[in-house]
Structures are given as structure tokens and as C-alpha cells.
Amino acid sequence: MREVTETELRACFVNATPRELDQLPIPGLHETIWAEREYLGWRDPHSSRLGYMVLWQGDRLVGLVVRAAPGGMRPGIAAMCALCHSTQPATQVRMFSARLAGPGGDTGSSIGTYICEDLSCSHIIRTGPPHLLNRDRIASRAEGLHGRVTGFAARVERALREALDG
Ligand SMILES: [Zn+2]
Numbered sequence: 001m002r003e004v005t006e007t008e009l010r011a012c013f014v015n016a017t018p019r020e021l022d023q024l025p026i027p028g029l030h031e032t033i034w035a036e037r038e039y040l041g042w043r044d045p046h047s048s049r050l051g052y053m054v055l056w057q058g059d060r061l062v063g064l065v066v067r068a069a070p071g072g073m074r075p076g077i078a079a080m081c082a083l084c085h086s087t088q089p090a091t092q093v094r095m096f097s098a099r100l101a102g103p104g105g106d107t108g109s110s111i112g113t114y115i116c117e118d119l120s121c122s123h124i125i126r127t128g129p130p131h132l133l134n135r136d137r138i139a140s141r142a143e144g145l146h147g148r149v150t151g152f153a154a155r156v157e158r159a160l161r162e163a164l165d166g
Pocket of ligand 1: 081082083084085086115120121124156
């Protein structure tokens, strides 16, 4: 993804409440390898449930505040992240929901999907046994992840528009 500045980051969230924006933890942007990110995802160090996802939709930066479902899945089974399609132990995949909230308040609805627990799909698709990590394979996983994460953000934005208009 293209590089993002802190100013852009603070202005891009489409479903954050003013309070969430006030308390937004900024991730280490200088250490980020942008060429190896399909979206920027991070968890809130001060909240066990909050997470943030930021991505480009064309020229527009879109940020989503997401909440992890409490509890998580049963340990011992395998689960698949709906964005990067990596299969992992179930404890490393969580249901995250983007609330349909805006400056005017919370509509009470949300849109959710299963995502890697630390919102680091871009890292996950680039790690693994060396024989599975050739350049073509990473490129095709990256393309799949990029398509699914932009689709998810578009779905949230569409629902948000409908919820706030209606
Ligand atoms: Zn993932």
C-alpha cells in the first residue's frame, strides 16, 4: 500500500466516535514496510477488544474501527481468516465487527468477519515454510487479501451510508 502519514491516519476513520478518535493509538509508521502491506492493521494496547484497519480505496484512505468479539473461538480447532485465507489455530482468528457509527452516534448495527487476531494478515501471508513462500505465491495471496479487505471496507461503508441516511 502507499505510505500513510499520521495526519492522514487521524482523518480517515469512517466509523469512529469522537472519543475513539481522541484516544486513537498511532502505530509505528516509520518502521512500516509499506510495500509489504495490503492494509495497515493494529490492536489497541489499552483495550482488549479494539482494533484499527486502514487501507486505500483508490486515492481515498479509509479507516475502520473494529471490535473483537469477546471470548474468541474454541482452542484446538483450526479457523480461517476471511481476509487473507490463512488457516490458523482458532485462538489466532477472531470475529471482528465494524460498528455502523458516525459523528452523530451509534446505529446499533455492525458488520463483522473473521480476521487474524492481531490484524496482521500482510505479515501472515509472507511467513511460512520456505518451500511455500515463492514470489508468485506471495503475490497471489497479496492480491487476494487486497481484494477481500477492500471488499470488506466497501461493504461497511455502504451499510454505514444506508444506516446513517435511513
Ligand atoms: Zn488474516
